[in-house]
Amino acid sequence: MVVIGCGFMGKALLEGWLASGVKPEAIHVQDPAPSDWLKAQTGFHLNKDLPANPAVLVIATKPQVLAEVLPPLAHFGDGDTIVVTIATGAPLAYYEASFGAKTPVARAMPNLPAAVGAGVTVFACNANVSDAQAELVADLFNAVGTGIALADEEQMHAVTGISGSGPAYVFAMAEAMTKAGEAMGLPRDLASTLAVHTIAGAGAMMREADTEAGDLRRAVTSKGGTTAEALKHLMAPGTGLFDLMEKASGASRDRSIELSTP
Numbered sequence: 504m505v506v507i508g509c510g511f512m513g514k515a516l517l518e519g520w521l522a523s524g525v526k527p528e529a530i531h532v533q534d535p536a537p538s539d540w541l542k543a544q545t546g547f548h549l550n551k552d553l554p555a556n557p558a559v560l561v562i563a564t565k566p567q568v569l570a571e572v573l574p575p576l577a578h579f580g581d582g583d584t585i586v587v588t589i590a591t592g593a594p595l596a597y598y599e600a601s602f603g604a605k606t607p608v609a610r611a612m613p614n615l616p617a618a619v620g621a622g623v624t625v626f627a628c629n630a631n632v633s634d635a636q637a638e639l640v641a642d643l644f645n646a647v648g649t650g651i652a653l654a655d656e657e658q659m660h661a662v663t664g665i666s667g668s669g670p671a672y673v674f675a676m677a678e679a680m681t682k683a684g685e686a687m688g689l690p691r692d693l694a695s696t697l698a699v700h701t702i703a704g705a706g707a708m709m710r711e712a713d714t715e716a717g718d719l720r721r722a723v724t725s726k727g728g729t730t731a732e733a734l735k736h737l738m739a740p741g742t743g744l745f746d747l748m749e750k751a752s753g754a755s756r757d758r759s760i761e762l763s764t765p
């Protein structure tokens with residue numbers, strides 16, 4: 504496997520893949536300014552000559568640099584190597600134009616919790632991807648969480664607005680809960696611990712429960728109690744979380760569309 508670009512997301516995937524048993528010796532990583540984490544890894548082939556026919560070529564750079572990153576890699580095209588790109592926005596056709604029309608390409612949108620094996624990745628494959636390669640892509644992303652194949656590539660922008668950017672919304676929520684706790688006089692450490700454990704606990708419960716998130720919300724909300732008072736603010740039409748989430752995820756989706764012509 505060859506990985507081009509090892510920033511936040513490249514590192515998250517590599518951490519997940521290493522934890523799932525992929526051998527570092529099987530991985531070539533190219534990055535012009537390797538992070539301390541990358542330099543500290545043993546076994547990777549870092550910024551060394553690349554193998555001629557890797558099974559997988561992962562593109563993990565920002566979409567803004569694709570126009571300079573892809574041309575020197577064009578010789579990997581039109582063969583058995585599958586290009587797996589996690590760059591936001593750019594469509595499959597962009598890679599076909601760069602690598603050749605016969606190149607197998609999978610366009611994926613992972614998310615940061617892949618680093619701890621709890622990511623969710625949606626991927627769309629072009630017509631050149633064989634069944635075995637599609638299975639390989641699914642295996643790669645299932646190894647770091649849950650992989651979901653998508654038939655309609657156009658939906659990838661909306662996926663980005665929900666799960667690609669989504670961990671940041673949840674981290675922001677933890678920050679906001681911490682700040683609110685401090686504002687009510689709790690020590691920062693305690694407020695932060697409460698926020699993190701509450702979100703992690705609620706997340707674990709949603710994953711295991713057989714019911715929808717709304718049902719779980721109702722289970723916390725005693726009639727005439729404290730939560731109902733809080734939710735009057737969080738669910739207020741116009742200013743509440745629901746409308747805000749629609750605006751926020753829509754803004755992420757729109758930016759993904761803007762980035763689709765690198």
Ligand SMILES: NC(=O)C1=CN([C@@H]2O[C@H](COP(=O)(O)OP(=O)(O)OC[C@H]3O[C@@H](n4cnc5c(N)ncnc54)[C@H](OP(=O)(O)O)[C@@H]3O)[C@@H](O)[C@H]2O)C=CC1
Binds near residue numbers: 563565572589590667
């Ligand atoms: N972060 C996230 O949660 C997610 C990110 N993504 C997508 O993944 C991609 C990477 O994102 P992220 O990791 O956050 O970004 P980063 O900027 O952290 O990582 C990109 C890495 O690529 C390196 N790079 C730049 N030019 C080259 C080159 N010519 N050859 C090899 N490497 C190069 C950068 O080096 P330098 O910094 O020195 O320029 C950097 O280390 C983006 O397309 C992003 O949209 C998708 C889902 C989630």
Ligand SMILES: O=C(O)[C@@H]1CCC=N1
Binds near residue numbers: 591663667668
């Ligand atoms: O912010 C970004 O552009 C990337 C894509 C999804 C998460 N991070």
